[in-house]
Amino acid sequence: MISNSLKQKLISIVGPENVEDSQSARLVFSYDATPLYQSMPDCVVAPRNTEEVAEIVKLCNEHKIPIVPRGSGTNLSGGTSPVNGGIVLHFRHMNRILELDEENLTVTVQPGVITQHLIEFVERKGLFYPPDPSSMKISTIGGNISENSGGLRGLKYGVTKDYVLGLEVVLANGGIIRTGGKLAKDVAGYDLTKLIVGSEGTLGIVTEATLKLLPKPKTKKTLLALYDDIDRAAETVSKIIASRIIPATLEFLDQPTLKAVEDFAKIGLPTDAKAVLLIEQDGDAETVQKDMEKIENICYEQHAISVQTAKSEQEAHALSAARRSALSALARLKPTTILEDATVPRSQVAAMVKAINEIAKKYDVTIATFGHAGDGNLHPTCTTDIRDKEEMERVEKAFAEIFEKAIELGGTITGEHGVGQMKAPYLEWQLGEEGIRVMKQIKQALDPNNILNPGKIFAKETRKRVILHRS
Amino acid sequence: MISNSLKQKLISIVGPENVEDSQSARLVFSYDATPLYQSMPDCVVAPRNTEEVAEIVKLCNEHKIPIVPRGSGTNLSGGTSPVNGGIVLHFRHMNRILELDEENLTVTVQPGVITQHLIEFVERKGLFYPPDPSSMKISTIGGNISENSGGLRGLKYGVTKDYVLGLEVVLANGGIIRTGGKLAKDVAGYDLTKLIVGSEGTLGIVTEATLKLLPKPKTKKTLLALYDDIDRAAETVSKIIASRIIPATLEFLDQPTLKAVEDFAKIGLPTDAKAVLLIEQDGDAETVQKDMEKIENICYEQHAISVQTAKSEQEAHALSAARRSALSALARLKPTTILEDATVPRSQVAAMVKAINEIAKKYDVTIATFGHAGDGNLHPTCTTDIRDKEEMERVEKAFAEIFEKAIELGGTITGEHGVGQMKAPYLEWQLGEEGIRVMKQIKQALDPNNILNPGKIFAKETRKRVILHRS
Known part of the structure; x- marks a missing residue:
């Protein structure tokens, strides 16, 4: 539990409206999108800027109080549940896009920006931020950075880490560092940027990030290949890559997923297929056309029962939205x-x-x-x-x-x-x-006092290995 | 100095032919491509496999003897000169390409492989390893990984770090770890792979690396734009990127460099220009053609005095080889x-x-x-x-x-x-x-005993800042 004097100190940093310790407020932040990992925080604190984050962390470090940084809590590993109690640091106020730099193709954001807002914002400028976790409608960039989120476009474009050029980070002692910058090349010492990305809030708290952008691909095409055999779908994947084509997206759905998604999205997915590949290619029109023709041929060579190309952007969008809904479905x-x-x-x-x-x-x-x-x-x-x-x-x-x-x-x-x-x-x-x-x-x-998101990554006890009984 | 008993132990690990401490052998490894940083090692040891590296490191850790891992010593930061003496670990025997995996688009190599050999090897299979430091004819992949080498294709394709998927690393205590793998996505704990890449041999010794490959671009075009004003050349660079084109290469040479290079390479470079941009685009033929037309227009809009497109692959190759020779010239x-x-x-x-x-x-x-x-x-x-x-x-x-x-x-x-x-x-x-x-x-x-490439990255004393006198 947090003492009253500590609570008063927190209030003096962020104001009374940004320190919540009612039962209901604590309950809301006691779980994330992962089942089975509920635990109550002592307090929820919403800082308004980096200096406030630094003051809070300093205070927690002195008093050895756990801090769990949190965006929207969409993670699927129990990463933001406050297993040791302490403070949930909620970034709802630090949610601004600070700068779009079109000459250097970078965007600088606060951690609370919603992923999809960022994607839409840069696309309106003809630019492209590729990492697209399925939770992107709700997830925040801060959460994406903590987890090094992937997504559907990972095959061709990589993951969140590949787009983080620089960070502002509050360390466990309350010190603030800046790593990297608007730089394509920077080898000045150890790569703290890439060490922090994916460290799940256990090494430092990200308060600002400079992200790399690409020019937006000019066109995109989408197809759906249906199989009556899972192996053939999987082999198609290998054949496409081996033919030296890297599609933007190459998704697999088995029949149970397909049925659930169709029942949820109702867009006419072929629920009688045993497996489906959802394939997208983007880029210049000619290249996309050629790649998709080759991909279609490969699908048929691998005995796809049918290959359907999306006839419009709407149809393509519906397909990929349906795929993204798989968890909900x-x-x-x-x-x-x-x-x-x-x-x-x-x-x-x-x-x-x-x-x-x-x-x-x-x-x-x-x-x-x-x-x-x-x-x-x-x-x-x-x-x-x-x-x-x-x-x-x-x-x-x-x-x-x-x-x-x-x-x-x-x-x-x-x-x-x-x-x-x-x-x-x-x-x-x-x-x-x-x-x-x-x-x-x-x-x-x-983090010598183990205050930053304790109880994550490192287990108290490693599980005994299962002995695999292969059939 | 290394004691005789220690020398005998080293000999028992790698054999007498792989432990050299003659004056001449030590002299050869007392410097790298950086002027001003010569210092003598006590001994040069050439391991034949990972286990030998681990044994050597264990021994050095016990006796607190510095180890400087070294490929070809082409670095330009005094990174491989043995400033505290000790052992130079030379990877001449560990120079094999171990596996090309065409399905997963990876190649697994030992650290002593010459960069250009690797590039040529994968290109013969229709694949592409983009990082191309100017020293690539001589430099090794191990050295490239230690320094996170860039190159001419960095703008579009990134640097060495972007292509390292997995490593085998010998730690300061002689322990051997494997990081990453043939995986596009892996978030199991902290990213040790990217922490080790660019750590200049100070955190661990790389004994094997799995690298990511791309399909080889189908075509490439090269042009040279000449300017009578440096600013206009620099502004062209910004304009090209702002027009949403990312060329594979966008190199700048000022007049003194141009004159030196022409004098060296004698390929008819225009030495009367004040600045030159060497621009390459690769990809599908149509895209390359369109991009290069746009780039040519932008060059003229920015008052290039002339734009010359390479008429053949040989001519293009001569241009980029000339650029690579700038240091030698x-x-x-x-x-x-x-x-x-x-x-x-x-x-x-x-x-x-x-x-x-x-x-x-x-x-x-x-x-x-x-x-x-x-x-x-x-x-x-x-x-x-x-x-x-x-x-x-x-x-x-x-x-x-x-x-x-x-x-x-x-x-x-x-x-x-x-x-x-x-x-x-x-x-x-x-x-x-x-x-x-x-x-x-x-x-x-x-590295608690500071045996791994000591005296690098961290200075005994930070220099006083110059006060900038701006004109």
Whole structure:
């Protein structure tokens, strides 16, 4: 609990309207988009500028009070639930786009800017900010930076980290640093920018970011390829890349996902197909035309039962909006939805999808799989009910085995959601003792009192490895 | 000095032929491509595999002996000169391309592979490894990773860091970790891959790297635009980017550089022009054609006196090879050549070039300037003579003022050469005390005995800031 004198100090920094500790306010910030990880903060504080953030952090460091920075809480790894209590630092006031620099192709923003607002803002200027997590309508840039969010355009354009050029960061001692700048090249010392991006709020608190923009691609085309066999869809993915084409988007949906999405979006998706690829290419008209023709041929060579090209921008938009709704659509089926992001080298997508289905069968749980097949980033999604303790045990075992399989195939336990609390018990499986040791040393060096988002990334206890029973 | 018993231990690890401590062997490795930073190592050791590297590092850590990892020593920051003595770890045996994975578009290499060999190897398969430092004929991938090397294609394609997906690293305690993998997305813990890239051998020793490849662009076109005014050339750079075109290469050469290069390469460069832009675009034929037409128009709008398009691949190749020879060409003029890499936001290129010329005049030193204008990465290059102590003092003052100006314009003291020894006294000007403190904490955490390339990045003493006398 936070003492009254500390509360008064917080109020003197941000004003009384920006310090909330009522039961209802604390409840609102006790959970994020991840099921199973609710815990109550002591207090919710909304700073108005960097100096206020620095003062709050200094105070918390003196009193060893946990701070959990938070945007919209859309993360899927329990990254913003205040597991050790303390303060949730909420960025609702720091939500301005500070500068668009068209000569240097950069935009400078505060952490509370909504991702989609930023995307629309720069697109109106003929520019392009590629990272597009499915939660982009709600998620904030600060959250995207903390989690190094991916998205549907990751295959061709990379992830959030690839677009962060410079940061203003408040350190655990309340010191403020600036990293990088409007620079395409900068090798002055260690790359703190890229260390902070994806560090899940555990190394410093981002208060401003300068992001790289690209010219907006002139055209975009979208197609949907239907398969009566999952393997053939997965093989199509490999063949497209091997033919030296990198599409902007290369998404995979299995039949259960497809049915759920169609039931939710009602846009006439072919629910009788066993698997679907949603493929987009962008760029100059001629190039897009040529690429899409080649892609269509490859789809048919891999025995697609049909290939449908979107006839209009509206139709294309409806398709990708439907894909983005997959989590919401699946979430309607059962009380609890657990969406994971096991990621493998793209050549292993077919093997991974097959393994997920076998594991689901083995543990008798319902798992639908969709995801960014082009970059090997799959989303096995379990629809279940946390009140059913016996089933939840099976769900947990199934996911442990999925993580183990991803690592075995040269992959990662998390492609874009972050470790948070959810993956922490599995991280050592992937990184080994030595890898964890190095990361802990960095954490200890930068945050010796462990006040910055404690209880995330590093587990109290590593889970025992499952022994894989291959059929 | 290394004791005889330690030498015997090293011999027992790598064999007698791979431990050299003769005067001549030590002399060869006492300097790199940077003038002014010669110091003798005690011993040169050439490991044959990762396990040998780990054993050597373990031994050195026990005995607190400095280790300087080294490829070809082409760096320009005094990064591989063994300032505290110790062992130079030379990667001549670990120079194999281990695997090309065409499905995942990755190549896995040992650190001693020559950059150009790798580039040619993947291009024969229709693939593309973009980072192309001017030293690529000689430099190694290990060196490129340590320095996060840039190159001529940085504007469109980024730098070495953007292509490193995974690393095998030997840590200061001799432990071996693997970071990343053949993965487009991986957020499992802190990004050690990108922390190690560009850390100049001070945090770990890279023994293997998995690199990202792209499909090779189908065509490339090259043009040369001549100006009788430096400002107009610099403004052309901004206009091209503002018109939403990102060329593959956008190089700037001033008249002194141009004359030196023509004298060296003898390919008929127009030495009467005051400034030249060398511009390349690659991609699909139609796109390249359209972009180059637009670029040509912009050049003329900005009062280029002429624009010449290369008529053949040979002619284009000759032009870019001539540009790459700038350092060698300038180095013929005087006994000592000091090439810097002050980098600014690209909108500030004109201001920076102007400042460099004013500073050269003020201190009465000869500075030619060329560089990657598209990404603001300039190479002011001073031709001088280290034996002339009085002139050298003026040279040093001039460069200090150039660094200060770069920082003032929102830039960096080093865009692609690294800090090494040369920039260390200036680093705090850019990062501030707090920034340096964080980096030192990371160094201390990962290498508590300071055995990994000591004396680099962090200066014993920060130089006093020059007060800028603006005219």
